[in-house]
Amino acid sequence: MATAQLLDGKRTAQIIREELAKKIEEHYERTMLRPGLAVVLVGDDPASKIYVRNKHRASTQVGMDSRQIILPAHSTTSQVLETIEMLNQDPSIHGILLQLPVPRHIDAQVILRHLDPRKDVDGLTPTNMGRLMAGQSGLRPCTPLGIIELLDRYHVPLEGQRVVVIGRSQLVGRPLALMFVERNATVTIVHSKTPNAWDITREADIVVAAVGHAHLVQPNWIKPGATVIDVGINRTESGIVGDVDFDSVAAMASRITPVPGGIGPMTIAMLLSNTWQAFQETVGS
Numbered sequence: 375m376a377t378a379q380l381l382d383g384k385r386t387a388q389i390i391r392e393e394l395a396k397k398i399e400e401h402y403e404r405t406m407l408r409p410g411l412a413v414v415l416v417g418d419d420p421a422s423k424i425y426v427r428n429k430h431r432a433s434t435q436v437g438m439d440s441r442q443i444i445l446p447a448h449s450t451t452s453q454v455l456e457t458i459e460m461l462n463q464d465p466s467i468h469g470i471l472l473q474l475p476v477p478r479h480i481d482a483q484v485i486l487r488h489l490d491p492r493k494d495v496d497g498l499t500p501t502n503m504g505r506l507m508a509g510q511s512g513l514r515p516c517t518p519l520g521i522i523e524l525l526d527r528y529h530v531p532l533e534g535q536r537v538v539v540i541g542r543s544q545l546v547g548r549p550l551a552l553m554f555v556e557r558n559a560t561v562t563i564v565h566s567k568t569p570n571a572w573d574i575t576r577e578a579d580i581v582v583a584a585v586g587h588a589h590l591v592q593p594n595w596i597k598p599g600a601t602v603i604d605v606g607i608n609r610t611e612s613g614i615v616g617d618v619d620f621d622s623v624a625a626m627a628s629r630i631t632p633v634p635g636g637i638g639p640m641t642i643a644m645l646l647s648n649t650w651q652a653f654q655e656t657v658g659s
């Protein structure tokens with residue numbers, strides 16, 4: 375049976391990182407300035423610790439100054455706010471990322487409201503979400519940006535295409551749907567209250583799964599020849615898998631992203647790219 379083309383996020387992310395490293399080095403030689411990224415983690419969730427470490431390593435590799443700030447799980451919202459205020463004021467920091475989720479007693483929305491939108495490299499402050507909603511330029515959330523960037527680098531057309539996004543989270547599904555609309559796609563969002571979601575996804579030229587359920591998306595969810603983007607990160611006994619039943623869906627699709635090696639590495643590449651953008655907008659090019 376025919377099998378889909380692999381959209382290689384790991385390799386594409388590597389290319390983007392090399393492009394960024396060159397620009398950062400060239401800028402540094404002229405100005406002696408480097409972009410600075412601060413990643414704030416509250417608590418000691420093991421998966422989050424790994425993500426934060428990966429982000430730290432990736433930013434250092436491209437020549438950024440990277441700072442990891444790990445606050446104890448029992449920190450209060452106002453203690454986290456103090457850290458954010460300090461980073462807002464710090465001229466050597468151009469990007470601030472609050473690793474989500476935060477412990478339940480902390481209000482992430484309050485913290486995001488206080489984050490300087492110019493340093494909001496995750497695109498999650500009300501200001502940047504509002505700009506996206508209004509069709510204005512601004513810092514965009516990393517995972518949706520990584521998805522669009524990967525599709526662009528593989529020359530997958532978006533204009534006039536039918537896109538179905540599975541999931542409506544603030545981090546992925548909602549901003550992604552708006553970004554597809556911005557690119558003139560026709561977009562539908564399905565979620566946990568959608569009956570028979572497969573009847574809807576089956577109409578799509580591009581299906582994006584951002585749910586967090588291993589093997590949710592089966593071949594009967596997919597139109598033959600569709601492009602399938604798998605955002606899910608699910609830990610199973612056989613390692614990390616996405617939301618898409620990869621082998622069976624790859625036989626139906628024309629293009630598909632793997633997990634690992636798909637949208638995860640693209641997300642990190644876009645975090646770096648957003649930090650570079652935020653840096654250029656403050657210090658100039």
Ligand SMILES: NC(=O)C1=CN([C@@H]2O[C@H](COP(=O)(O)OP(=O)(O)OC[C@H]3O[C@@H](n4cnc5c(N)ncnc54)[C@H](OP(=O)(O)O)[C@@H]3O)[C@@H](O)[C@H]2O)C=CC1
Nearest residue numbers: 517541542543546565566584585586605606607637638641
């Ligand atoms: N690769 C990467 O870089 C990233 C990966 N992720 C991964 O992507 C996945 C999604 O993340 P995130 O958006 O933050 O998750 P959330 O849990 O915030 O959102 C999940 C969404 O899926 C919907 N949903 C749940 N069950 C179904 C179902 N059976 N059919 C259709 N929709 C359903 C939920 O609906 P409802 O709103 O009704 O509850 C919700 O909108 C996770 O596995 C996460 O680990 C996340 C961020 C980055």
Ligand SMILES: Nc1nc(=O)c2c([nH]1)NC[C@@H]1CN(c3ccc(C(=O)N[C@@H](CCC(=O)O)C(=O)O)cc3)C=[N+]21
Nearest residue numbers: 472473474475496516607633634635636638639641642
């Ligand atoms: N404020 C905020 N912004 C985020 O962007 C954010 C977040 N919080 N919270 C958690 C999710 C998850 N996320 C991932 C990033 C990279 C990989 C990644 O690189 N994954 C590798 C595998 C990594 C491994 O092996 O563990 C891959 O898919 O190839 C995965 C998941 C960003 N998130």
